[in-house]
Amino acid sequence: MSVRPLLEVDGLEVAYGDVQVIWGISFTVAPGEIVTLIGPNGAGKTTTLRAISGLLPPKAGKIRFRGEDLSGRPAHEVVRRGVIQIPEGRKLWPRMTVEENLLLGAFAPRARGLAHEQLGRVYALFPLLKGRRRQLAGTMSGGEQQMCAIGRGLMSEPELLMFDEPSLGLAPLLVDELFAKITDIAKQNVTILLVEQKVAHTLEIADRGYILETGRTVLSGTGKELRESEYVQRSYLGTG
Amino acid sequence: MSAAPASRATSRTAYAVAALALLAFLAVPWVGISNNAIRLLLTTFLWVTTSLAWNLLGGVTGQVSFGFAVFYGLGAYTAGLSINGGITPYAAIPAGGAVAAFGSLLIGLPTFRLRGPYFAIATIGVNEAVRIVMSNLDITGGASGVRLLQAGRFSQAEHYYAALGVASLAFLVSWRVMHSPFGLALRAIREDQDAAADVGVHPFRLKLAVHALAACLTGVAGGVFAHYTAYIHPDGVFSFSTSTSILLMPVIGGLGTLSGPVIGAAVYSIVQEEMVVHFPQFHLLLYGALLILIMLFEPGGLAGLWRRLARRLRGGGP
Structure with a gap:
């Protein structure tokens, strides 16, 4: 991608006390994109978002927003730069x-x-x-x-809106509406980083995605590539 | 749900009442009312000030402090000692507010690391520590206190107008805060401090700010009190019972509202006047009982009770 990324996460490692849960996650989000992080429970998706939001200090690695290093900055300073998380729950x-x-x-x-x-x-x-x-x-x-x-x-x-499981606990009809709204928001020039368990839905609207497992990035590609990947179909879509 | 528009109409009425009340209070010294009644009103205005100030921190922001006597005392002593040093009351009393605000930062920096009941308990400790230190300093006159030398320079009407002015200032400041993004953020801290931090509110900084604002108003009230009574001593102005009185009034009247602390202060002052005459030792017992009743049955205080009755009278259900 030729455009300079809005968000760059490079070799991120995060630990809760002695328990390390993220072991080197790297991904980028370009301006105007919808990028999704997919993975099973405990893969470190929520932790990654919390680290970006400044709610957890990274143990190692860099979080760059518009080229500026945000790792370890407190939450209110991150918010001031336009990095906003819609919290789970x-x-x-x-x-x-x-x-x-x-x-x-x-x-x-x-x-x-x-x-x-x-x-x-x-x-x-x-x-x-x-x-x-x-x-x-x-x-x-x-x-x-x-x-x-x-x-x-x-x-x-x-500038960057991060969603953590927005469909959690919603009725199926509302889930469709929710994903339509997220697409609408992206059209208003807001870049989106989406963590979701509804993989099929998410890959429909995402430009690109990353698969996280046990705290590492294991696969990445465009929404279409991931939808068609045998690995994703077998492990996440139950169709392969 | 029409809760918000209803309360907005109620508050518009309240502002009209406040404006009329201000005019009436301005006329009081000229209508041949007794000196004793003027003194009672003056005391009420000082309590209205501390009550509104405490409400900004304890009601709007939800940080219950048992340590406001520290600010009342700092204001009283700063003003008192400055006046004795030959400084005009017009500078000495605001200086009391400034010193109290500065003191609030020293207290807030460590204590706002604590949340909820732990903060409340810490303020009890701070209050006692400050009272004991003040009782043992030479500059405060120790336990025997300080007499103000030039107290005769103000007439009773002037003292009365000073107290009325301070109460009006506290009312205006409270109104401004409660209708600003700052006030909205304070309420968000009360309701869920972590969610507030998530949207970019800095809870620690805003708590320090509102604490300083409340301390300043309380200190100014203390300064007017010192100038008026012309005698202050640490076991009076710095006492724990002063702190609980300052806390009781807004709780009785209704926390987080504008009318509640005013009503609470008025009720307290009048009841206090009667109780001290007839049952000098029992007034604290009465307040204790009142506090328990309010917490059990009407957490909105007298203002909440009034709203509920008004709704019922209009036939709008419970």
């Missing part, structure tokens, strides 16, 4: 309204001035949230909360 503020949750997404100085324009964009993408903007976030269904969490991520003018 949605972590909204249940006793605050939908609109307050969204506005908090625009707290970083780079986004604060544009909060009200961004709010309009989020409501255009998720009309449901507009109708419920005065409702307490904790009183919505799981799918609605997921939309709210994604909307909150968009409020921060993200």
